[in-house]
Amino acid sequence: MQKILDAILAGEREAVGSLPVPESYRGVTVHEDEAGLFEGVATRDKDPRKSLHLDEVPTPELGPGEALVAVMASAINYNTVWTSIFEPMSTFGFLKRYGRTSPLASRHDLPYHVVGSDLAGVVLRTGPGVQAWKPGDEVVAHCLSVELESSDGHNDTMLDPEQRIWGFETNFGGLAEVALVKSNQLMPKPKHLSWEEAASPGLVNSTAYRQLVSTNGANMKQGDVVLIWGASGGLGSYATQFALNGGAIPVCVVSSDEKADICRKMGAELIINRSSEGYKFWKDDNEQDPREWKRFGARIRELTGGEDPDIVFEHPGRETFGASVYVARKGGTIVTCASTSGYMHSYDNRYLWMNLKRIIGSHFANYREAWEANRLIAKGKIHPTLSKVYSLEETGQAAHDVHRNAHQGKVGVLCLAPEPGLGVTDPELRAAHLTAINHFRGV
Template identity: 80%
Template structure:
């Protein structure tokens, strides 16, 4: 991989006008194999009998040399400089709600080309920033040497269902979770329509961090396919300093709405204040317990929570709830939403079986909207806002590829803030910046989530 790194350095060392050009990259010989973070099909039962919390990604995630996959039409091979950890990394690593090899097997039945993905190992990861190495037949928009980030939407678009909203394609999948050859590796295989321009004022690891969560938050809040947020809306954001919530908070503030940020510690509350939020609820300090026991919720706690929200909003209920914890919070979310308001949900990190009192939904004309990642246009718009410096990465810590298990463990145990990054081919942090002037304008916001030292429980 050394000659690839040398070519990338030549491209970037003089602001993109170095000796390396597209033809040089196209002429580079590809290695026979590369290092990747993998799961092993033979280990899918390794956590049998353990509670979710006790399943340890450090035991299931491995570094493995894997062969470079065959490049097909409409695809690209990308040298991955950096990637990041998402909750789907955690779900993959603990084999919940089911092992991802079921996804790969099903995808492999689609076509001879898709059959490449059905392997006894799964290269995971749904974010990347890097440099295009090769493009397959039919790719016109991208060339070897282009600096890119990738969104994680993989679709076939052979059905009319997806042509108005690509997320509705029956063959919609999340790259690196429901497909193989993901971004937690030195090389990744993507469809060329996943590629977007790398923001030129960001380092590799900063550029890799927003992809999945930034696009998800954009669709969930801003898009007409989600909540359609407007100026003045009160928006309740669970986990407001986390990977998803930190982008939701920025979108709410940038859109002229009012975030009510729910966090779990004073440190996380401080991060939200630094972003510009004023209404903050520390759910641990105020000891909200929405469940009396495993089977019964406590409506009195919903009411106490709603009262606290009104204290922060001048007596108003929330117009929108940005939901992703799921089971633990969903009953409270439905209750505290104003009449005619919207609960928009994109995940269930605390459990998939949601329970709520339907009287508070139907009699108050509230809506529940399911939102999953983003379509092509939404992902592009979300990346455009990053490139313009309107929304900023929320990178808090960076790990090496060998430390991906620890990174996933920290996210699993909620020991992180914002996003955690992973260096792949990049030899150090801080590389890949092309526009220092733009960076200087936003450097404080870019570094806002940086932590000192390893998180501790």
């Protein structure tokens, strides 16, 4: 592995393909025999530092249409937090189901799960049938894993019945020194970004693109008022950028003055600090407070000059969903991709059906959407929101911080990269966008 790293750091990409692939590598794992580790513990008190391990694991067999990638950097997503606390279920069920689909897929059914759904790195090897990529290529990977043997997936690959999220519903993820991906997960690494910056947008950037911009999501247009929950977070920070870049009008909901300042740095002007303004959408665990929905809607109209949101960018889930349905304009769209505060949503359906509103479910992105989202990163139109970088050994702490929401934007992890800041091959483009690239650093 050291020889591979030395070749990458020296810029000798052609040499990478001639070096032997190591028989094993270090990867961040959860263990099947620890799936009951947090039984009886409240969700907020479950500690990823206890369940995420850095293990030496065997390098998986390379199959047709696949690639092995030397991972220079990765990032933390909330799915890694879910995996680490075994909620809403153990991911070993996903691996077992996948393993039953074919002899090749059985590689994934192991008593350990190498996690992580982002990477930036260098292709080590490609399997039979791969022509678009070769050893030495600098790449990032999106997290959609599909088989595409069913017709259902050929209009939108997210509808493939064997669609999975790599590193969450499959093994051999990106929080490791080596990762196994399908070749159609690969995209060119943005040349003006460091390894850790390039690794951080993948999952959330593509998710926000489909959810907000794509015709499969809200199909945002110029002038749309877009209410964005958690607008400075890992997902919301990209939604805010897409809204601004696409001529829409973001209304950014945040929970602190510091987060409000981040949104202003990105160029947003309409901001609601839900903490300082004291919004409490639930009277107790069982009953919501429609008066707070109305107060919230009035505040939005105050900021927009009397307009309700055309689009509500939803991902908190249970805590906010009733308010989201209420405040959307007549004929408006609530598009949801997650439920970080709870999966069981409740809302007053009168405000939906009588006002002709729509709820759209959106999950990650297909290859085309991910490619377009990455292209905008590569052209300097959308920027990474990386705030902090951890070592591979510190992955448990990184996931713990994300679990406690003690972070802004995205949290990166150095895998093979020995230090931050490496991997930039277009310094001129970087210099033109350096301020925007660093908006979240140190926050």
